[in-house]
Amino acid sequence: MIDLLEADEVFTAGQFRERAIAVLGDLRHRGKLPVIAAGTGLYLRALLEGLADAPTRSEELRARLRAREKRAGPGSLHRLLARVDSEAAARIASRDTQKIIRAIEMRVLAGKSVGEIHRGGRAPLQGYAITKIGLLPPRAELYARIDARVESMMKAGWPSEVRGLVDRGIPADAKPFQFIGYSAIREAIKAGKNPGAAVPSIQLATRRFAKRQITWFRKEPGVHWLAGFGDNPEITLAALSLLRSVPAEA
Numbered sequence: 001m002i003d004l005l006e007a008d009e010v011f012t013a014g015q016f017r018e019r020a021i022a023v024l025g026d027l028r029h030r031g032k033l034p035v036i037a038a039g040t041g042l043y044l045r046a047l048l049e050g051l052a053d054a055p056t057r058s059e060e061l062r063a064r065l066r067a068r069e070k071r072a073g074p075g076s077l078h079r080l081l082a083r084v085d086s087e088a089a090a091r092i093a094s095r096d097t098q099k100i101i102r103a104i105e106m107r108v109l110a111g112k113s114v115g116e117i118h119r120g121g122r123a124p125l126q127g128y129a130i131t132k133i134g135l136l137p138p139r140a141e142l143y144a145r146i147d148a149r150v151e152s153m154m155k156a157g158w159p160s161e162v163r164g165l166v167d168r169g170i171p172a173d174a175k176p177f178q179f180i181g182y183s184a185i186r187e188a189i190k191a192g193k194n195p196g197a198a199v200p201s202i203q204l205a206t207r208r209f210a211k212r213q214i215t216w217f218r219k220e221p222g223v224h225w226l227a228g229f230g231d232n233p234e235i236t237l238a239a240l241s242l243l244r245s246v247p248a249e250a
Helices: 013-029 041-049 059-072 076-084 086-091 097-110 114-118 139-155 158-167 182-190 195-218 233-244
Strands: 132-135 223-226
Touching: 013 041, 041 195, 059 076, 059 097, 076 086, 076 097, 086 097, 086 114, 097 114, 132 233, 139 158, 139 195, 158 182, 158 195, 182 195, 223 233
Parallel strands: 132 223
Antiparallel strands: none
8 A cells, every 4th residue: 555645645554554455455365474564553443443423524614724824824723723623733743734524524424522533433354363463672763763764765865755745746744744754854944954964853753653663553552562573584584473373264
């Protein structure tokens, strides 16, 4: 599921689940073992546990909300969300316009808060035996790899990719610019500065994100934690051993 969308397309967790289930079915038909590399816990839970019965998108309502934000200034939608759903507002960052709009949309269309909707019934993934494997390498080594990865991405043409998005007119609130690094590089390009100056801040933001990922997945039930990187032969063997231990009839 790589290279499926254009940069300005919206892709919800529900759409991800539909596509992923179709891929799983194709892999099963071909006798292949599906391996899901999950960096975003929300999407993994959407696939495995299902989604709440949330209302569909309303482009008319979304357009009105965007117009309100433009008219009243940054932060106005987050303040509105705080009035109608304080629980969601406390969880969503004030700059995450897409999530704020979705939360308000759910509150208006369903008449319930995001929390109430998510606590409703869900349809979990059926017909698969799930083995969750988490990698937990030494923190210093993890951070060193993150720093090296950011530098290699810059050398491989990341600034050119961002410049291409800007030249195509992809708006600043589009999904790509919500990802770590993209907004920082965009701001450097727009200001006529060297994008390489953003490397330290991108490395720091990525390390912090990795820490949050570990915290998230440590709360995930049933994870088998392996103390190393996936390219370590001992870790690879341990992972294969876990998979072999799954009952065939599961």
